[in-house]
Amino acid sequence: MPLAMGKAVLQNYFSLQKVNNLLILLFVFCTSGLIAQAPVFTVRVKLSVVDGDLKSSVITITKNGSPFRVIDPDKGKYTVDLDLGAEYLFTATKLGYIAKSVVVDTHIPNGREKEEFAKFLVEVELTKQPEDQEISYSQPVGRIKYTNEMDDFDFDKDYTATAKEMQKKADANPIPKPKPPTPNPRPAYTPPVQPTLGSSKPIPIEVKQPTYTPEPTKKKPVEVIPDKPQKTIVKNRTEKIIQEDRRKITLVTINIDGVDYLYKKEQFDWGGLFYYKDGKPITERTFDKETE
Numbered sequence: 001m002p003l004a005m006g007k008a009v010l011q012n013y014f015s016l017q018k019v020n021n022l023l024i025l026l027f028v029f030c031t032s033g034l035i036a037q038a039p040v041f042t043v044r045v046k047l048s049v050v051d052g053d054l055k056s057s058v059i060t061i062t063k064n065g066s067p068f069r070v071i072d073p074d075k076g077k078y079t080v081d082l083d084l085g086a087e088y089l090f091t092a093t094k095l096g097y098i099a100k101s102v103v104v105d106t107h108i109p110n111g112r113e114k115e116e117f118a119k120f121l122v123e124v125e126l127t128k129q130p131e132d133q134e135i136s137y138s139q140p141v142g143r144i145k146y147t148n149e150m151d152d153f154d155f156d157k158d159y160t161a162t163a164k165e166m167q168k169k170a171d172a173n174p175i176p177k178p179k180p181p182t183p184n185p186r187p188a189y190t191p192p193v194q195p196t197l198g199s200s201k202p203i204p205i206e207v208k209q210p211t212y213t214p215e216p217t218k219k220k221p222v223e224v225i226p227d228k229p230q231k232t233i234v235k236n237r238t239e240k241i242i243q244e245d246r247r248k249i250t251l252v253t254i255n256i257d258g259v260d261y262l263y264k265k266e267q268f269d270w271g272g273l274f275y276y277k278d279g280k281p282i283t284e285r286t287f288d289k290e291t292e
Contacts (some may be wrong), residue, residue: 039084041104042117044080045073050127056094057072058071059078059092061091082104084106085108086106087107098126133176140163151237261290262277263282
């Protein structure tokens with residue numbers, strides 16, 4: 001009898017282990033499914049520097065105008081996952097080189113997020129600034145967005161053509177670099193003149209004090225402001241009392257220069273008092289003062 005009970009306990013134990021393992025597998029499957037429901041657009045950025053290295057170069061990324069990420073592209077390539085439905089700006093800079101930026105617009109049609117997107121490679125090449133001159137591009141040099149023709153992300157061809165024309169004009173019209181300010185030269189040192197030794201008696205020097213003549217006090221013009229006639233304010237008061245079952249309502253209408261102001265006082269049998277002016281609550285003091 002004890003042997004049979006032991007077998008039953010072991011069978012129950014292994015059955016519970018199978019159920020626990022099944023629950024763990026279901027949890028992992030559901031979790032991976034939830035993670036897969038948030039698709040992203042993956043961009044691989046490759047930065048190269050003409051006649052130079054990647055040292056001190058930086059790629060800054062903004063999302064909808066706010067800081068998103070800063071990349072130190074030591075290896076030349078960097079992968080970034082971008083959320084859908086936003087606009088990103090990639091800007092590559094290096095001291096002494098022309099800065100370049102690329103726009104990535106991740107807005108897509110409804111329902112397209114259910115399928116994966118192809119990974120996109122963005123290549124940016126930095127060139128040196130001309131000597132004693134500066135070139136600055138007024139707009140990004142490229143734009144990436146979703147196209148119905150490709151059913152995926154691609155470069156905006158119309159924008160690319162406009163950006164190339166902008167780069168040609170900027171390259172052909174560099175701006176002279178501002179010269180650093182010249183420090184003020186120090187004045188040459190002039191040693192003080194030593195007095196010539198002569199008679200032991202000092203020579204008196206007459207010093208004349210300048211004569212100070214005070215300026216006559218100017219009289220301020222008196223501005224006469226004519227008295228404005230006071231406008232007569234016409235104020236009329238009418239009162240009406242409404243007695244209900246457990247409430248007494250006093251309506252007072254104040255007419256000032258043709259404009260009516262309605263005051264109401266509610267007095268309940270249980271002692272409650274409420275005051276209103278044009279439907280808005282006011283204090284008892286304001287009611288008494290403005291309706292007297």
